Amino acid sequence: MSNLKHIPSSDPIYTSGSLHVEQARIAISDLVKDLITESQKRGESDAIECIALDQAINRILAKDLLSPIDVPVADNSAMDGFAFHGDCLGNSEDLVTLKVVGTAYAGKPYEGVIASGECLKIMTGALMPSNCDTVIPQEFTEPQSPSDGTLVSFKQNRVKRGENRRLRGEDLQSGKPAISAGRLLRPSDLGLAASLGISELQVHRKLRVAILSSGDELRRLGQALEAGNIYDSNRYSLIGLLKRLDLEIIDCGIVRDDPASLKVAFIDAASKADVLISSGGVSAGEADFTKQIMQELGDVGFWKIAMRPGRPMAFGMLRPTQGANHKTLFFGLPGNPVAVMVTFYQFVRSALLQLNGASQTEPPLMHAIAEAPIRKRPGRTEYQRAILGRGSDGKPTVKLTGSQGAGILRSMSEANCFVILSHDQGNVASGDWVDVALFDGLL
Template identity: 50%
Template sequence: MSAKPGSSVEAIASCIAGYDPNALSVEQAREFIARFVPRVEAVEKLALRSALGRVLAADVVSPIDVPAHDNSAMDGYALRGSDLAAGAPTTLRLAGATAFAGGAASAAPPSGSCVRIMTGAVMPAGLDTVLPQEFAQAQGDAVTVPAGVVATGDNRRRRGEDLARGEVALAAGRVLKPADIGLVASLGQAELAVRRRLRVAFFSTGDELRSIGEPLEPGCVYDSNRYTIHAMLTRLGVEPIDMGVVRDDPAALEAAFRSACECADAVLTSGGVSVGEADHTKQVMARLGDVAFWRIAMRPGRPMAFGRVEAGASGANSAVLFGLPGNPVAVMVTFYAFVRDALLAMAGATPLPLPLLRARATEAVRKKPGRTEYQRGVVTRASDGDWDVALTGAQGSGILRSMSVANGLVVLHHAQGSVERGGHVDVIPFDALV
């Protein structure tokens, strides 16, 4: 049984084995989200220098062979491999003009001859091997090749060995990196077809929150979540739309959701989804759309809302909803556990699993099987060459400084129990989240 992206929450839930919204595993939640989110279809053409970080909308097919000709991989002497003596030095006669990069191929020299050649120069006709100049014993027009320093075909780049004409150079769905931009330039292409940038609206909820610059009354705190979310979205390459702080008022919340649906593909909220919090946010979410409220078997970040909210009865303007917890660390953990890959998929990219580093715990870590835990850690290289990871101390979900100090998230998997000191754990390096 399957359900396509855009199906209802109920339809998706029926496809998830063992689905229980009150005890959902991290993997079940990821599967649910992956089945639910739609993809951006709009495509635009961009100049090559403006395409970094964008999602490729169509395969880039090489119109040429790269390299276009057989050429030399280094400075030296081009020769025929068939002229080399077996197990003995070979002396060749230097013939013709030196071959430089950018010139046309020269005519084939006589048998027993070689041609001086520079790196990148087209191989002269009939020659198939390059003797590096540091191995050559040159005296006048005679060049001696010591025995065994070169074999037929050495130090020659073949035509099309990087890319052959008609070969796919970059596949659709790729998030373009600096090397990709250079690769496309090497094919002589000035523009790329990319997906329209995903628009993501976000706001924080809570009467206790104050924005930077406002006075801080007793019982109030400055809102850090919007700044963290803005930074994470910016690094992800989407278009962030900051809608500020929305108070715990049904009318204000409804207006914020409707506005988000009219301008964005997805909306992220922080706060208002935990048990015991004012339930205005959950009520408005449920009234405006098709939303599931989850208690995920994870720490931090157990409460989460996910689904679709709409600006009107027709559903013409709708957005995918991610209702995140309010605690600062829980916001970051749930973003990287669920939201990151979902937004990449919505943007048309093909998300790849984040790399995991195996590191040795410098202290015992307590954990019960049955939930996934993410703990903040500092990874360092030990004197024996192994990686060590030390926890940052108290792991409360409100201690944002611990995320700033850490350089990775220790992942304690669902079925995993406690870890002894010296045991190995998986770590997501923060650099992998760029």
């Protein structure tokens, strides 16, 4: 790829105007697609590893998981009740009376034959006798008489023929995909694989993601703070975000604001990683050297994005070694702590999942009722930190955590969701429905 066709930095909208959030997302996704395609054309196969099932949570399935068995493996009962042949049923409330000839338990089938006028007491999951096709739930039956528990009666119209029976293979047929490739594996997926007797899964290799923070004002934890110094919190936020995706993290620490140090750090980080994420150094400040270095090391676009927080961001591709095929995806995030997390949520997370082979990369949204008015001017997308709750009527409600400044990290710690206010949206009135993205499982 000779240039980043999806990041035309010379275009006035990228340099003087503000890029729409959706435009930025599309550009990032398109570049990731190009990177994957280019790698495939070079014959570089994506590394796949086989891992134990209990280690596969949050990994991305590399190949369709085919079921080795039918599910269910045989016809079985979906209810506790009585199994019988449904030819005795009708649409009336007339009673059907059947003789109970035995009991079938899950894992302990009944070996006999059920004749006409007979039934079998059966538990949920127990195998259906070959000549039975219907189960009447136990709560719909009654004994014929208190002194004879071997007979049960029920109205003909309380059940239809074939009801409450699970058919062999109705959930999943042998040889068919149980889980499709590209799935970000969740606990239910591990349970499904286990139910099929599968103990190992083929997953994509973890992406190697390098992170660094730039700024002369930053200090490591444990160092004394002098005038104008702050502790570096962004790397710890990023580490937490990346661990949620179970990726391999390369922590490159803090880099000072001078071109030589930054260039060495970027070359070293990019040579080790599939993706490099930096924070700080992407605004128009005199000490922000990221742009200068990126022009030397790769193709990078510097954007003003119409969003709050997180307006300045850099994105593109680094080539740490001239002439080599290795290319590293680069995200230059803002320095403000909240802006780092917002831009990661909006842009980086989806790109990482896409690059790592995931088929579903966008986080889910829900809707909630604003408990109070929210000020918003059209022309930018806003991500307000908020707390999702539930009103007295049971409907979901949301309220902001207070001041929404890009440097107020406490607002993120107190929140459990974003209220996302779209580009063209204006002020929100109390009682209006708004879009909400939950943190849990994402951030």
